[in-house]
Amino acid sequence: MEDRQGAEPVAAHAEPEGPDAATSQVGEIGRQAGRGLRWSVLGNLVMRVGSFAMSLVLARLLVPEDFGVYAIAMAASQFVIHINDAGIIAATVQWRGKLEDMAPTATVVAIASSTALYAVFWVIAPYFAQASGSEDATWVIRVLSATNVVYGLTAVRSAALLRRFEQDKLTKANLVGFLVNAPVSILLAADGAGAFSFAWGQLCGAAVTGVLVVAYAGVRIKLGMNRAVARKLLVFGLPLCLSLGIEGVLLNADYVIVGDVLGITLLGFYLLAFNISSWVPGLIGTAVRYVALPSFSRLAEENEESLSLGVRRAVPLLVSIVLPVAIVLGTLAPAVVVFLYGERWAPAAEVLSFLAILMVVRMLTALAFDILAAMGATKATVWLNLGWAVVLVPALMVGARVDGIQGAAIGHAAVAVLVALPLATLALHRAGVALAPIASALVRPLLGGVVAAVVMTALAQLIHGVALVQLCVAGGTGLLTFILIVVPQAALKQLGGRVSDLIPARSR
Template sequence: MSNTSLKSRATKGIIWSTIDKFAVQFGQFTVSIVLARILMPEDFGLIGMLAIFIAIAQTFIESGLGTGLIQRQERTDVDFSTLFVFNLAVSTVFYFILFISAPIIASFFKQPLLIDLLRVLGLNLFLIAFTIVQRTKLTIILDFKSIAKSNVVGVVFGGFCGVIAAINGYGVWSLVFQILVGSLASCISLWYLSAWNPSFVFSKKSFNSLFGYGSKLLIAGLYAQLLNNVYHIFLGKFYPPGLLGYYTRAKNFADVSAGTISSVLQQVTFPILASIQKDKEKVVSIYSKMIRLSAFIIIPLMTLIALLAKPIVIVLLTDKWISLIPLLQWMVFSRIFLPMSVINLNLLNAIGRSDLFLKVDLSKFPITVIAMIITIPLGVKAIIIGHVITSAIFFIINAYLPGKFYGYGPMHQFKDMLPIVGITSLMAILVFLFTIMIQSLVLQLVLGIILGLVSYLLICWLVKLKEFTESWELVSNMLNDYFARK
């Protein structure tokens, strides 16, 4: 593939993946604000108790096989059909497991309502299984435009049904309706846009080949989901549902920004890096640039959210969520290394080293256990502060092997981030001094965002920050590509 062709495909991929993720996250964020104003923290806490069980089942359904197909240089229709049949079979097995174990889970949390909630919410597993092949095929050809359309359709329909249900007094069931209707709408849209029909052929040879690569990702995925959601179990067991509701809201708020950027990077960089995995010089060039650009965006963004946490929470969610403010301020900093960590781990998958991906993930287990033992008895705030510390340690671990292979390790990456940290600190001082002089929370929020963005970009321009220039070039290419199609 030529450099020009790769650059064009990468640019288009970034355009549509960015549109997809930000449109979806903005839509979900808007819906979540409306729902949070209507519902109570306890409603979100009940769904949070079920998060780990749904997440683990979903990880088994995906199993890393779709990623294995993307990483392959050659694929056949038999490979795709094998993946489809496997997804359906696993989703059926795990729905049955969730169905019969629902009373046990409800008894553990002492919340009888969880029985019906889990049995209905578990239907989403089938909808997920029906979309994996379609998403995989579209990702391989970098057709993120179709993926974006289907995701937006899901957000619109799911959000509409969820809000209508909440207004009509359905409580926690509003969140279930939102998820199921959104997944169904997205599923139908993907099948229409992908124009792929399964042949229901299952090849043992194809499965063994895919599973050889995907099995490591499956184990790593299960481990990651366990780490991401294990706190829900302890908070749901030993604390009131409302406290878990605050925790999940803080996590969701932080993930709107960091999670969106990470999703864009993961979706776009993996197929691109996989396609050039044998060209070390080109891999290093794209890999290092993505690390710097992600830091350029995420560090000031998360800092700004922390500075404006009070007006964000009170203006958007009302006073009943005021306890969320300190949790949100700490949670955003626990996500500040997430995009860079995603790129580092993505590189290992792209070059076919899913075994190393697994080893890197498993190496974090002792640190996580220690953090849990220390922080869980101390409360939610202590847990989130523990997230901040462990996320920094995990970033160093994630960057070690890619750095060893390509000469761009954690210290080099930290060095590249220092100018961004310095400029962000200046921006933070300006915003803090400005907002303390304003009484209105609405004005603090609006003017704080404007001042933060303008001052950050202006300082970057004045000091001629390389990442600012590269970002401007990327935006220019995106605009030129857009108007060229008009």
């Protein structure tokens, strides 16, 4: 906050101090973040619906082996994307100063990093594919990984939009890119391109999105190298980049291990289940991450009290949104898979039940990651992800060998709950975030989740046959139970009053 001086008394212009100041700061940033979040959610909702429709089509044009090959290529590409820009996007969003002063240097660093990484993965693609159980994935890896070069070229411009809470522009660019991705992928799949249909579709979509991001950002394209700026960017970005690289291992190690131990067909079933479990992280999680880092960065600039208050509001809300979906996926997995994709994909259900647990943990740890990054505690994110990865890899290997794809999913979920969550909590506590007040706010969501799970499980046992009936009766009743327990009665009455007001008087 700037000091105000002049003829009039300072007190007449002073900003509020103490709890009122923190609340005011959180409210203002919350309004900016809320607008960005609404656009992010809307865009992600449209894209997820479109992606879901596309997956239904591709699941009927392709075979599980094609999904398995794509899973290997995606594992390589997703690992690269986590370290692609050397942490420049986060460093740009968090930059304390004028964007124009650092943009030329940041652009050079991001382009150099993404290009060098693509060259490395071009060379090692055959070895990665062979180690993952399918040499056919080599060229799919090379094509799909090229999308990361596009992301490197546009990294600073994407960060500028996030920094200014202009998620509406970023959302529009992503939607147009998807409108290119979907028809390209479907047409190639219908023409017999197999796993290449995924790769070429994503590359074409990324190129179109990149052009629009550059146009929307309005940041002058200028290259330069200021050593002081570069040093400051890399001091912040490299630890974050290392942590994100480990996160890439966390998100994709199971594809490599399952493909190597169990073969490409079972990997295809595993990928389908993982994709279903990623619907909410993709829809809500991606939208939250678009606004979480800039929001918590602004709060961290003010004081720790503002940041802690923002965290106390965010965590219970996130849990209340994600938990009921996870319960539906976990308890009604067979009905979900069979209804959406058909009996041929039924083996994926045994995986989905446990990956639903992982979904909730991923959402919470991602939020913790953004909070730590906003505070500049990037080294803490490294230790968080490193501790998680060290335990996860052997757990996946043992689980896959003992109980197939279900064992791998159980290992993934167990490590997430028993290792990742405690490490995230510890990291936030050490960074100075007050977590104790959050516990009481989580009681109702957790209680509602337990009761809803019991209701869904009991009704699913009573209802057999048609998957849609199970989802409507068991799932609908369970969700209603969750809402009645978690949502305050005052809020329900207010919502009921608004619905009543919408009904014409004659129809009452």
